[in-house]
Amino acid sequence: MISSRNPVHEAMAALAREELRSAEHLSTTRLMAYHRGEIPPTETTAITEHLSLCKECSSLMLEVAEFFADDEEEDEDTAPPDLEPAWQELRGAMSGTEPRRPPSPIPVPSLPPAAPPQRSLVRSLAFAYGVAATCAAVSIGLFVFRETTPPLRPQVNPGLYDLTSSGLDRSEAPPATPIRFRTPDDSALLILNPDGAPDSARYGVRIHGANGAVVWQSEDLVLQTPGGFHLSLPAGALPPGRYSLKLYGITQGRETPLGTYPIAIEK
């Protein structure tokens, strides 16, 4: 790492701030596509330009490269590790029971002869087996129930969707809220509740498609009491697919991001 106290470096940081004034960060999906070389050359230039200025995105890009580094370093001669014990342990943790170990390779009849067990030891073993069998039955029952029961969905009025923001950082994103239109004339009322108290002069929303391009935009959102927004989305405005809805405030021509809401338009 070179010194960051050099005035040229400080000037570069200031310049980057100036040039990134209204830029948005690149999504992880987009950076991964860039890393794989799946971005068209026309868009690659813009991404590289942004990465050369945005320290946060370039850091994330390095992490993406690190995450996929093993693909490039994979040694085909190396035998893959045995993952089954770890998988069984994970399944045990998922069902909330003790880790399920792989079957014991030692057959009981081949055990060396031993002195007859004490009566109390036999009882203890019988009790332990009983408890283990009960736990296994309960956990299998819970597992089967979980697998066969459809996931609970929020019970809201049809056409009304209270969206959950994924926030402004890149922490774990919530699943996309599914939106379904009943008829071609239908519309969905989306409720957006930003994390902080909005205080901008105006408010807008942009909907980005999976490739990051803006596919729908509105800049006349009205702040409702107590601090949320209502957005009416007509059927047919967007084809089925996944989108990212970005809410922002506008003051003196400058935009302030207020929240990002993943949505999925269903058929």
Place this chain on the structure above:
Amino acid sequence: MPKFDPVLLELGEEGEDGERLVFYKYKTRIQRFFEKKGISPEEAQDLTQETFLRVFRSEARLENREEMEAWLFEIARNVRANALRAQGTLKRAAPVISLDEPGLKGESRDASNPGPLSDEPDALASAITREQLRALQEALAELPEQMRQCVRLRLTGLKYKEIAQIMRISIETVKSHLFQAKKRLRSMLEPHFGPIDF
């Protein structure tokens, strides 16, 4: 539709256990991702399990492999950040950040709201003049695109290898660009900044 559809995720055939295929495909990669940050193999194993637990317990529906990989990566990154923070070893961002955001040392930077270069006598304004900024801007504009991007990344403190990874070019190309750029920029920048080195 199962949450981890093996066909949609390009991992296997219809009817196979999607979760198991995801685990087999990504377990080693995620564990290495933890270990590369100096986390012990034992703890990396625990963090890997935590990552998959969070992935499999979520109700998210994934429609393609790219989406799933981005999601796995984000969760692993989040788990790793929490673990490093807990250890008290989470490194702050480079010191340049503190100059960008006076009073917000070490906090993450919001590129969409960087704030104006104020005329007020703050730490940055006192260190860098508008004349210097203009000189740097004009000097960089003289460089070819790829060379300019290499210089910018180098000036944020990145190593040759890191610049090469970001730009998806070879380390030799990075070195060549920086060598040429230094020669070209010297006469333009040294009157404003003194001797330059990057």
